Every structure is written in structure tokens, then in C-alpha cells.
Amino acid sequence: MNKRRPLRNPATLVWLAQTLLGLCLVLMLGNGMAHEMGTSALQLREFSSGQGQLVFKRSQGADGSMAPIDFAFTPSCQITPLGLATLHDNEIIQTAQFACGGPLHEHSLHASGFVRLAPDLIVRADLLGGQTIHGVLTPQRPSLGLHRGDPPLQWTSYFQIGIEHMLLGLDHVLFITGLFLLWRKQQGTVGQLVGQLTLFTVGHSITLALVVLGWLAVPTRAIEAWIALSVLYLAVQIALPQYNTPSRAHWVLIALFGLLHGSGFALSMVDKGFPAEALWQALLAFNLGLEAGQLAVVLLLLTLFAALKRAHLQALPSITHHTLLLLLGGFSLHWTIQRVATYV
Incomplete structure (x- = not known):
């Protein structure tokens, strides 16, 4: 009677499970997000x-x-x-x-x-x-x-639209997810996470206001291509085997990526219409909605990994981390090729 040989390399099976799960999620989300429309x-x-x-x-x-x-x-x-x-x-x-x-x-x-x-x-x-x-x-x-x-416009409407633009924009959601995963890989402090998110917020708030006010004009297709590249950059940084603490260049890049994503938010709304007689109020409400959506993504990720850690299954956080990384890399590479080809 032959005895079953013990598994010598369980890490290989874990890697295969991560890859298969990630690919399944890409296919499922790809079909679901193909219908993304918006306001x-x-x-x-x-x-x-x-x-x-x-x-x-x-x-x-x-x-x-x-x-x-x-x-x-x-x-x-x-x-x-x-x-x-x-x-x-x-x-x-x-x-x-x-x-x-x-x-x-x-x-x-x-x-x-x-x-x-x-x-x-x-x-x-x-x-x-x-x-x-x-x-x-x-x-x-x-x-x-x-x-x-007629009764004045309810500014909560633009706040809600801001939340929708963040949560329905998969490229923006994945960028926030990438920032979180890179922070997690670097074992950063809560202060560093807050600082990076604040830099991103300041960056996209600046270009959002400049484009909507008509003080800055940006090429739509080029911005969309660079947004995809920003997500791909984060995916590569997360996948690199070496451990890197956040450098000054890293912080500068986050601010620049914020400027890029702010242009993307503005381009999706500038032709839809903000009320000219109360532009600043509507713009502020929209921007606060973006921040609320961004905060919701981060809180969800923090809650998810905290729950996985409490589950006392050591492989679960690693599988989830690498699955999210596969989503980042797969979607961003697809978008980069697609958008650069369209731009060229």
C-alpha cells in the first residue's frame, strides 16, 4: 500500500490559489464594470x-x-x-x-x-x-x-455625486487601494498613511478647481492614459521584492498623481455643469463627496485586513494582498495599453 507523499511546497499551492482567485475576480469585475456610466x-x-x-x-x-x-x-x-x-x-x-x-x-x-x-x-x-x-x-x-x-439647489446632491464619482471610478478606487497596499508592505505608521492620502487629496483638489473654473485646460485622452499608468506604477512598486521606506520622491509622486486624478474628476464633470451662480459651493460639496468616498475605501480595506488578521489563518491576509495586487496590475496594464493606443 502506497502512502501519500507529504506536501513539500505549500507556498506553490498558495501562489496558485492567489493567481486563480485574482483572475476570477478580474473577469467578474471586468464584466460588471464594463457598464460603468456615471452622471x-x-x-x-x-x-x-x-x-x-x-x-x-x-x-x-x-x-x-x-x-x-x-x-x-x-x-x-x-x-x-x-x-x-x-x-x-x-x-x-x-x-x-x-x-x-x-x-x-x-x-x-x-x-x-x-x-x-x-x-x-x-x-x-x-x-x-x-x-x-x-x-x-x-x-x-x-x-x-x-x-x-424655485427652491435653491440642494448642495447635498453634489456631495452625493462626488461620492459616486469616486466609488464608480474603478481606476480611482484601485489607486487608493494601491496606496494602501504599498503602505502595508512598507509597514508604515498610521500618520504616514494619513499623510499620503492628504497629499493625494490636496493634489486632486487643486486641479479639480483649476479645470472646472476654466483656468487650466488638459488633454482628456492623455490624462486618462497617465491615470492608468499611475495605478500600474503602484502595482509594480508593490510587487517589487525589496523593502523600501517612503522616500521624498515617493511623496512628490503621490502629490503629482493627485494632480492627475483631479484632472480626471474635473473632465468627467466640467461638461455636465456646475451652477455658475454658486460655483464654489457646488465645487466644495463635490470635492467633499470625493473625500468621503476615498475615506470609505480606506476604512473598508483597514476593516478587511483587521478581520483577516483576527481569523488566525496566516495565509488569508497574504492571499488577499496578492489578489488585490493582481487586480491592480491586470486592470492597470489593460487600461494603459487601451488608453495609450487610443491616444496615439
Whole structure:
């Protein structure tokens, strides 16, 4: 009777388990995030009583599907399509003329078709006579009256949009995850983690404000490619076998990466519309929402690894660490090749 030979190299099986689990997660998340869409926008401009032109902007998923957001006037207006265009390869812009039976301020808008990855619609209506109405429609508040003297815009709406932009932007989430994993590899202090996140926050707050205010113009495709490269850089640093303590160059790079990601946040919102009459308040609310989403990602990671450590299974933290690293490397390499090829 042959005895089973003992396992001589359990580390090999652990590595195989990590690789297979990571690849499965890449495939699962890849399909799920292929439908990433985000905020939609509707801009109305009334040229004469009840008549004017509208621009309807909706994001397009990686699979070619369009955000299912739609809208309707009450009382109904006749809408005549004028054209359809694609912006930055991922946003569909529809233009049309509208003709209503009365002045636009006697009408209201109702939005429908909200889904998890297309959760809101920013509305801007320039009425005849010079007044501008702003609103953010959501499943909780799907209607907006285009009346003069309508209640002021709720800034919590832009706070919520900021959270959504952070959590629905997988490249941004993976960058924060990469910062956390690199900090964990370097066995850094809590102060170092807070300092790195603060630097990243300051960096993206600066470019977010500069681009939205129109003081800085950045090339969209180049920024998207560099954002992908920033995630890939972190993945490489985490994968390197040697132990490196954070250097001055490391801190400078984090600040520069913050500037890059801030440009990305701004580009996703600058054409959607911030209210000009209260731009700073909306911009601040949006930025605070980004920080809340960023904090949620970090707290989730801290909680996850703390729970794994308490499970008293030594392999679990290592498997999770390397699985997340595979996600970082796989997605960032794919995005880098895809975005650089598009840019070139």
C-alpha cells in the first residue's frame, strides 16, 4: 500500500490559489464594470416663449450601451432631434429642438431610467429673460419644476455625486487601494498613511478647481492614459521584492498623481455643469463627496485586513494582498495599453 507523499511546497499551492482567485475576480469585475456610466446632464436654452434647444449628455459603457436615463416635459412638449455626436469616446451628446405650448417656466421635468451606474441627472435650464434653473434629479427626487423662484439647489446632491464619482471610478478606487497596499508592505505608521492620502487629496483638489473654473485646460485622452499608468506604477512598486521606506520622491509622486486624478474628476464633470451662480459651493460639496468616498475605501480595506488578521489563518491576509495586487496590475496594464493606443 502506497502512502501519500507529504506536501513539500505549500507556498506553490498558495501562489496558485492567489493567481486563480485574482483572475476570477478580474473577469467578474471586468464584466460588471464594463457598464460603468456615471452622471448624465440635460441643458435647456429657451430662445423664444416655449421654444428653444436642448443638449442631452449621457455616458456610454465600455460595451457600447448607453445610460438608460430619459426625461419628459409636463405638460408635454414636442421634441425634434437635430443630431447625435460622441465625445471622448465614452459620452453620447444628443441635440434637439423643443416646442412647448407655453413658456418653459410653466413646465416641469420628470426623469426616469435611473440605474446603479447612472444614478442622477444634472439639469440646467436657461429661461427666457435671463434666469437659470439648476437641479439634480435622482430616484428620490425625479422631478423638477422650471418655475421662477424655485427652491435653491440642494448642495447635498453634489456631495452625493462626488461620492459616486469616486466609488464608480474603478481606476480611482484601485489607486487608493494601491496606496494602501504599498503602505502595508512598507509597514508604515498610521500618520504616514494619513499623510499620503492628504497629499493625494490636496493634489486632486487643486486641479479639480483649476479645470472646472476654466483656468487650466488638459488633454482628456492623455490624462486618462497617465491615470492608468499611475495605478500600474503602484502595482509594480508593490510587487517589487525589496523593502523600501517612503522616500521624498515617493511623496512628490503621490502629490503629482493627485494632480492627475483631479484632472480626471474635473473632465468627467466640467461638461455636465456646475451652477455658475454658486460655483464654489457646488465645487466644495463635490470635492467633499470625493473625500468621503476615498475615506470609505480606506476604512473598508483597514476593516478587511483587521478581520483577516483576527481569523488566525496566516495565509488569508497574504492571499488577499496578492489578489488585490493582481487586480491592480491586470486592470492597470489593460487600461494603459487601451488608453495609450487610443491616444496615439
